[in-house]
Amino acid sequence: SANRYWKRFSVTTKLHATNAVEYHDQVAGAWEANYQHNTFHVRLHVLASLLPEIQGQKWLEAGCGTGTISRFLAERGAHVTAVDASQEMLRAAAPFTNVEYLDRDVQDTHFPNSSFDGIVCSSVLEYVEDPSKVLSEFKRILNPGGLLMVSVPVSAWQVRIPLWSVYWLTRPFRHKRWFTYLDHSKHS
Numbered sequence: 001s002a003n004r005y006w007k008r009f010s011v012t013t014k015l016h017a018t019n020a021v022e023y024h025d026q027v028a029g030a031w032e033a034n035y036q037h038n039t040f041h042v043r044l045h046v047l048a049s050l051l052p053e054i055q056g057q058k059w060l061e062a063g064c065g066t067g068t069i070s071r072f073l074a075e076r077g078a079h080v081t082a083v084d085a086s087q088e089m090l091r092a093a094a095p096f097t098n099v100e101y102l103d104r105d106v107q108d109t110h111f112p113n114s115s116f117d118g119i120v121c122s123s124v125l126e127y128v129e130d131p132s133k134v135l136s137e138f139k140r141i142l143n144p145g146g147l148l149m150v151s152v153p154v155s156a157w158q159v160r161i162p163l164w165s166v167y168w169l170t171r172p173f174r175h176k177r178w179f180t181y182l183d184h185s186k187h188s
Contacts (some may be wrong), residue, residue, distance in 0.1 A: 020127035021085045024065070029089035032066045039097040043122055043151070044072055050149065054078040057117035060141070062134075063108040063124030067093035072096040073120065081116070083109060106134050111141045125152050126186060 016025035024031075032041040047069065053075030061070040064082035066089055073080045074096055083104035084090050090101050104110065106124060119138050125131040138148055 024084075024086040025088040028066065028086060028092045031089060031092060032068065032094075035068050040068075043069070046151075047072065047120065047122075047149065051076065052147065054118060057097060058115065059118045059120065060109075060111075060116045062109075062121040062138070063127075064093065065089045065099065067096065067099060067101060069120055069122055070099045070101075071096045076099055078118070080110075109137055109141060113140055114143045115141045116146060117143050119149070121148075121150045123151055123153070125150060129186070 017026055030058070035044070044134070054149035056074065057078050059078040059080050061071050061073065061080060061082045064070050064084045065086075067082050070080045071094065078098065080099045081102060081104065082093070082099055083102045084093075085105050086101070086105055090103055093101050105127060107130070119142055121134075121138070125134060128134050137149075142148060
């Protein structure tokens with residue numbers, strides 16, 4: 001039903017997060033369940049349709065959350081370094097062969113130049129202060145000829161206006177608000 005569809009986007013938190021990392025710390029325990037719903041699971045289908053052969057390659061998942069996409073890449077033979085600034089997301093990440101989870105900021109990863117054959121960054125750039133700084137960092141750590149796959153929220157008004165309308169209408173409900181990620185999402 002429509003109510004069940006919209007409920008998936010409602011997040012109940014005990015505290016109001018002051019930044020995107022705190023927000024993701026708060027939702028980490030339920031994050032993996034998002035991939036059971038088509039709104040998240042479709043990311044894996046799109047990635048599979050775009051992904052070349054990656055067997056034996058070194059990949060970075062920047063902003064890995066609980067590591068769903070990292071494990072997806074490792075299942076296809078990549079050696080994956082998965083980074084996230086949310087320690088709670090990393091704690092909730094399932095261990096997996098050929099996936100290494102690290103607490104790192106995507107804006108300054110501290111990896112050597114040309115470290116990766118590919119980088120996936122799914123729904124992360126909207127939360128950072130300066131996306132161009134992150135993209136410059138990706139360019140630095142990506143091998144020449146490497147592949148960068150980035151997704152950000154749709155900016156089309158047909159999508160954004162309904163989201164923002166529901167967000168603002170439910171704001172007075174405090175802990176029962178919908179689309180709380182919009183508190184911290186800056187870019188589309």
